[in-house]
Amino acid sequence: MKMSKEHFDGLRQVIAQFTSSRPVSDIYNEYMAAGKSDVRFVWDMYWAATSGLHRYRSALAEWYKDTHVETALKRILLPAN
Secondary structure, three states: OOOOHHHHHHHHHHHHHHOOOOOHHHHHHHHHHOOOOHHHHHHHHHHHHOOOOHHHHHHHHHHOOHHHHHHHHHHHHOOOO
């Protein structure tokens, strides 16, 4: 993963704040039951969690490629295989 520990921890915190009222596994299971992909799930969670955090999004986009952010999101959100 090409993301720094500081940025990874920050992203994990943003996601945790967004998902504090509902387990990520419940949301993930709904996506899978609806036939949606892991990629769709992690990006939908990212956009929802960072809604209103436009500077944060811009900073990540400036420093990392989408694939780097996606890898970090998968590590944070997807169940271990």
